[in-house]
Amino acid sequence: MRLVRHLAGIFLLSTCVLAAAPGEAVKRTLLVEVTGIPAKEQAKGARFDYSDYNRVALLSLVRDRAMLLATPAEAEALKRDGYQVTVIAENPDELALYRRAFYGASLKLPAPYHRYDEIVARADELVKLHPERIARIQIGETTQYHRPIYAYRVSSDARHSQPKPGVMFNGCHHSDEVMGAEIVFTLLQKLVLEYGTNPEVTAWVDRCEIFLVPVVNVDGHDIVTSGRDPRWRKNARDVNGDGVAGVFPEGVDVNRGYDFNWAMGGTDRPEKDSYRGRHPFSEAENRAMRHLAELKPFLLSISYHSQGEVIYYPWAWGAQAAPDDALLREIAGEVAAKIPTMSGGGTYAVSPGGPSSQSYVWLYGRKGDFDFIIETGKGTHLFAPEEVPGIIAANLEGVRALMARTDGPGLAVRVTDAATARPLRAEVWLPRIENETVDRRATESEFGCYWRLLRPGFYELIISAPGYEPAVFPGLVVAPGKWTNLDVRLQPSSTAK
């Protein structure tokens, strides 16, 4: 029966191909599972080469099992070549095959994944139970449906902003990469619930203000988690303005919308996966993240994505390394070394990422935040439910490594007016490190504070604010293993009133 159908398929295929206009896409009507794929056939350029943007036919390749779309002829060819092939579904509608592949037979996103309203409801419950520990802050609303985008602040006194270094974790710039939401949501609960009993967590929360954005791209996340379309990566913007949003492949890639080398990032073609929008910060999701970064300067942060089991740090920009290249690499390496891969045979890799329009280069270049993209898991954007706890646990080990850095070494500066003791917003510049590829770092105006990670050693430091004499430290010593505190009182300049 199946053979007859496949033979008919092959016949149809050949007539289709003959009839098809040049360049017309092959119509694949089968969802096929192939098991027992050896590692050598999963390598770059091999038959089962899964890479980020090749989602046309090979949907996933987790461990030795692939899910792919195939024509009947392609499925037969795989069988002929000795692969273990099972046809899971047959449907002329490609979306139906995608949904079956990623959601399983129920066609719904299974537990333990969460919808955004479930994440918000649980976080709200924690805010109600522990208002001193966690606060909800609306940082913006989505581009298309104006849904609120929330950040949560976890701190020893979450009701008030405090003079402590900030750390931030965000998930789901790309909405099909839902693991980020699950990791950040798990971390959020851990921080609140283990404070006071887990000494490590208690130390982090006492030492830092920790901001968590489980989902940046809330509209896209809803398209994926509601079961509508598991491929959805971009936001839900109705790009062509026809009044119908959420029709694949519409939307803007919100991880290409930041204004750092914006025109070098993604593409200006709206139908593409990496469409960067019409101008920097055209998307409300990016403006929400900018609002957050202006609310609190971050020392360190992680933007979670999937997939690849690799950490990207800023940046690979021709021959020009980032000003903090050595330290960024060191921290990325420390975090990566603690995150086991799914295969158990190693830990995450480390790589410099491109310098364009993504969150991590913008956060680093413009805001002085050491942000890292972590590509969680391997072989798909949306993992089978049984893989989820393992990937979360692995990445919580990476969080531990990152948080260990919040204890220094580095420079903790407090700048005040020498006459009035008022905290000042001042530029804090290390001229031998921070070249013109990065914006000047500054203290928070509310507290006059600034934290900056540095390797132990000697540094030249210049602190300046309009109306004040700059303070120059030509040979500042940053001590190993702790924060080096510097209390700076700026004298009003003689020309100032």
Ligand SMILES: [Zn+2]
């Ligand atoms: Zn991504």
